[in-house]
Amino acid sequence: MNRRDAIARVGLILGGTVIGSEVFLSGCAKKSEVAATGTTFTPETISFLDEVGETILPTTAASPGAKESKIGEFMKTIVSDCYEEKDQKIFMEGIGKLNAAAEKKFANGFMDLSATERHDLLVDVDKEAKDYAAAKKEEDPAHYFTMVKQLTLWGYFTSEVGSTKALRFLPVPGKYDGCYPYKKGDRAWAAT
Structure with missing residues (x-):
């Protein structure tokens, strides 16, 4: 296979992926419109x-x-x-x-x-x-x-x-510490 054929086939595969996702998302939106009647x-x-x-x-x-x-x-x-x-x-x-x-x-x-x-x-x-x-x-x-x-x-x-x-929020968490000290009344940690 030459380079042009390879690029054309990759483009076809990627294009199909994007089109396929659009159909999937459109189908989901139509389903929710019907359910929301x-x-x-x-x-x-x-x-x-x-x-x-x-x-x-x-x-x-x-x-x-x-x-x-x-x-x-x-x-x-x-x-x-x-x-x-x-x-x-x-x-x-x-x-x-x-x-x-x-x-x-x-x-x-x-x-x-x-x-x-x-x-x-x-x-x-x-x-x-x-x-x-x-x-x-x-x-x-x-x-x-x-x-x-x-x-x-x-x-x-x-x-x-x-x-x-x-909640307590740490945008970039550090290492795991299974024995982190807890004081009564502390806020729980946010799940990011």
């Missing part, structure tokens, strides 16, 4: 999720809260692109149930509650979710608040804000 995240919904996330992980003197990590946008992306349709439906219905629980307990929507009222409401809903999980069968769907809480923790601690300000 009926799931609409309005700016109000994202703001609602930011406030729920902030109630779960509030801002403290030591670290910013979930709202600063744009947790509502994170939830929108994961629910729209990764959740199956049945889980998307449970999640979206859960937003309505959370607001209804706020109306029932405090005669106000979640967004109109004080920080203490929001906290008290989420403690009650979290207890309900734990009771549901304890009695649930394997084929039963997850509780909506369990989804919200898991997404809040995942999104926050993998965000730049969470991993650099709430």
